[in-house]
Amino acid sequence: MMPPIQLEHAIEKLAREDWGRMLASLVSSFSDWQLAEDVLQDAVEQAMVVWKKDGLPDSPAAWLITTARRKAIDHFRRGAKFAELQPEIAYLNQLNQQPSENDIDNVIPDKRLELIFTCCHPALEQKTQVALTLKTLGGLKTEEIAAAFLDKTTAMAQRLSRAKTKISAAGIPFEVPEEQKLNERLDSVLSVIYLIFNEGYTASSGNAVTRSDLSEEAIRLARIMVQLLPEKAEVAGLLCLMLLHDSRRIARATESKPFIPLEYQNRSSWDKTQILEGTTLLKKTLAMQQVGVYQIQAAISAIHAESSNWEETDWSQINALYELLYSMHPSAVVKVNHAIAISYAQSVEHGLLVLQSIENEPGMDAYQPFYAARADLHSRINKKRLAKSDFARAIALSDNDARRDYLQQRMEAL
Amino acid sequence: MQYMCLIYSAEDAGPQPGTQEFGPFIEAYGKFTQDVQASGKFVHGDALQPVATATTVTTQNGKVEITDGPFAETKECLGGYYLLECDSLDDAIEHAAKIPTAQHGRIEVRPVIVWDD
Numbered sequence: 001m002m003p004p005i006q007l008e009h010a011i012e013k014l015a016r017e018d019w020g021r022m023l024a025s026l027v028s029s030f031s032d033w034q035l036a037e038d039v040l041q042d043a044v045e046q047a048m049v050v051w052k053k054d055g056l057p058d059s060p061a062a063w064l065i066t067t068a069r070r071k072a073i074d075h076f077r078r079g080a081k082f083a084e085l086q087p088e089i090a091y092l093n094q095l096n097q098q099p100s101e102n103d104i105d106n107v108i109p110d111k112r113l114e115l116i117f118t119c120c121h122p123a124l125e126q127k128t129q130v131a132l133t134l135k136t137l138g139g140l141k142t143e144e145i146a147a148a149f150l151d152k153t154t155a156m157a158q159r160l161s162r163a164k165t166k167i168s169a170a171g172i173p174f175e176v177p178e179e180q181k182l183n184e185r186l187d188s189v190l191s192v193i194y195l196i197f198n199e200g201y202t203a204s205s206g207n208a209v210t211r212s213d214l215s216e217e218a219i220r221l222a223r224i225m226v227q228l229l230p231e232k233a234e235v236a237g238l239l240c241l242m243l244l245h246d247s248r249r250i251a252r253a254t255e256s257k258p259f260i261p262l263e264y265q266n267r268s269s270w271d272k273t274q275i276l277e278g279t280t281l282l283k284k285t286l287a288m289q290q291v292g293v294y295q296i297q298a299a300i301s302a303i304h305a306e307s308s309n310w311e312e313t314d315w316s317q318i319n320a321l322y323e324l325l326y327s328m329h330p331s332a333v334v335k336v337n338h339a340i341a342i343s344y345a346q347s348v349e350h351g352l353l354v355l356q357s358i359e360n361e362p363g364m365d366a367y368q369p370f371y372a373a374r375a376d377l378h379s380r381i382n383k384k385r386l387a388k389s390d391f392a393r394a395i396a397l398s399d400n401d402a403r404r405d406y407l408q409q410r411m412e413a414l
Numbered sequence: 415m416q417y418m419c420l421i422y423s424a425e426d427a428g429p430q431p432g433t434q435e436f437g438p439f440i441e442a443y444g445k446f447t448q449d450v451q452a453s454g455k456f457v458h459g460d461a462l463q464p465v466a467t468a469t470t471v472t473t474q475n476g477k478v479e480i481t482d483g484p485f486a487e488t489k490e491c492l493g494g495y496y497l498l499e500c501d502s503l504d505d506a507i508e509h510a511a512k513i514p515t516a517q518h519g520r521i522e523v524r525p526v527i528v529w530d531d
Contacts, residue, residue, distance in 0.1 A: 170503045170525045171417075171525055177504070
């Protein structure tokens with residue numbers, strides 16, 4: 001028998017791995033989100049006690065879901081609406097009587113796709129979509145989600161509870177959208193996953209440990225999505241993009257330098273397994289010929305990942321990809337990155353011209369990446385005075401200490 | 415489920431009575447109403463008189479107090495509503511998007527409470 005501490009870890013790990021799947025299945029059978037979470041949590045707690053005594057069952061996931069369903073049935077039996085809930089009770093009983101083989105598909109019908117589409121329904125605020133996805137599919141605790149977003153636990157709990165109320169009271173359907181709406185709705189699911197990743201990746205604030213967990217969680221969610229929607233290239237595109245970004249996690253910061261831009265990173269510390277996985281999957285995905293913004297960004301990232309150094313980067317290809325990206329998704333951030341690519345592919349002056357073309361757009365005077373990019377371009381052609389004022393502006397607009405310090409050093413080095 | 419689709423717009427936005435665009439606009443409303451009636455989704459629906467006719471009543475201070483005008487001075491006012499019977503919020507949103515005023519105003523979709531007997 002396993003020692004208690006190890007067993008507790010095993011249970012926690014297992015419950016977390018299969019949490020989303022078990023919860024999705026429970027929600028789909030009786031559509032009460034809070035009850036589903038409560039009975040599943042109870043089942044996990046009961047497992048801690050029972051398994052310590054009797055050892056791990058053959059199929060822990062089957063044990064947990066069967067126990068959770070029984071608890072739901074008990075809850076319904078105690079309630080006033082017993083008669084009304086007969087269909088749910090009968091259905092849960094039927095699910096529990098199916099031969100509990102070790103095949104998880106038999107024991108827990110996979111409803112995770114329905115769950116994530118419901119969590120990311122556009123009738124919910126995006127921050128709520130993110131929190132709900134982490135809570136239900138990720139199995140994160142409310143306090144962990146609150147910590148990641150620097151919110152109070154009570155505020156986060158309230159947000160989650162309001163969301164669950166809205167889902168049931170407003171009749172947000174628990175389903176995968178029909179084909180004609182699928183792509184649009186998929187966009188909001190993918191942006192939620194990417195947002196989770198970036199919360200973990202940019203680490204603008206908050207506890208660093210929690211944050212790298214968020215990136216891992218986003219990658220895990222994307223893997224699930226790829227498995228469930230293999231015919232949608234953008235899903236795989238997002239996974240590739242995150243794998244390739246994440247491969248540079250260690251190289252992006254050292255203790256003495258909390259922010260190291262791509263140009264100065266030690267490429268030997270990039271995660272080669274992640275790069276290989278990302279580039280291999282990307283090649284397969286691009287062959288599906290459903291071009292999309294995540295795939296293009298992944299392709300740009302892949303070019304960096306495969307160049308042995310900054311100077312030998314294939315800038316003309318990156319330049320072309322940014323052009324394509326801008327045509328699909330015109331935004332300031334794409335334009336700024338495009339300007340940087342052109343500054344290497346053609347000349348710094350060409351890059352400056354691109355920046356000049358957006359200088360007067362609304363909000364640009366407070367857009368940090370614009371000034372950081374222009375400062376860099378000016379410093380590369382030795383226009384010290386202009387570079388200095390752009391660095392100063394970029395520093396003033398930075399909300400991230402590590403980046404601010406980096407820009408400060410660049411300015412002082414002029 | 416029943417969904418109340420509250421139709422909000424600025425009164426000076428969209429086709430105005432007496433203009434060329436107003437006829438087709440009203441026709442579009444007629445067609446929308448017919449469509450939701452034919453599909454069995456229509457429960458109720460009305461257009462309201464302009465907000466200038468509104469009177470606000472409160473008894474918060476222990477007596478009936480009456481104010482001329484709407485309770486909140488906003489640019490966009492409630493101009494009418496449809497009460498629709500829909501399968502889900504998605505279904506309701508799909509229909510709300512077809513209400514002609516959605517093109518220049520906004521439709522607030524609110525589920526109606528079903529009271530337990």
